Amino acid sequence: MAGSGVVVTVRLVRSFEHRNFKPLVFRGVDLEQTVEDFIDHVKTDVITRAGLPPPFRRFGYDTMKIIHQAHGAKTNELVMSLEDDDTLILQPGLTLTAAGVANETEMAFFSSSDYGLYKASPHTVW
Template identity: 85%
Template structure:
């Protein structure tokens, strides 16, 4: 891995209520690219990636949030923490590095609208 390139895991979250997610690993991620560019890259990759069920390929993902960093404490939440959105949600206009992404960072990729609804009423169903 070259300097500025990282391995990151992106959890594609289709449903918070049903804890429905799939982790996808990306290698050689340029941490100097903008958040928007990475979001577009992941969307394109996921839409064409072999082995992912169709509902995951076509979902309206629009928000990335850091779940945990390498060597950091993992959250006990099954999908992701509902805390610290101000610091952990990746903001457009920043580079991945500036947003806090480093090698071996794990992120969730989800619909911001769904997240808002779930956060207002964080019930999980089985």
């Protein structure tokens, strides 16, 4: 993706209960693109990225949430915080800038149905 040289980290969350996730770094992200365009780009990249285990490639990701902004406080949760969904989940129709994404933002990419189940009963399995 051509762009302003912004770096964004996307954490692919495969399982909240097992804390199974894989971070991917995207360079040159254009913050003026829409949330939908960025999600499509990430989905395509996940399918074709070398070295990514097959279970991560075939998972049904559909939602992105901001985990951390540069120079901000981090959560104690290992995967991501369960709070502030209405402000941190990226809404369709907005640009990445309008959704709150900036340089060095870290986001989670996950299945909204899995997140809903985990949020209703947040427990981990080891």
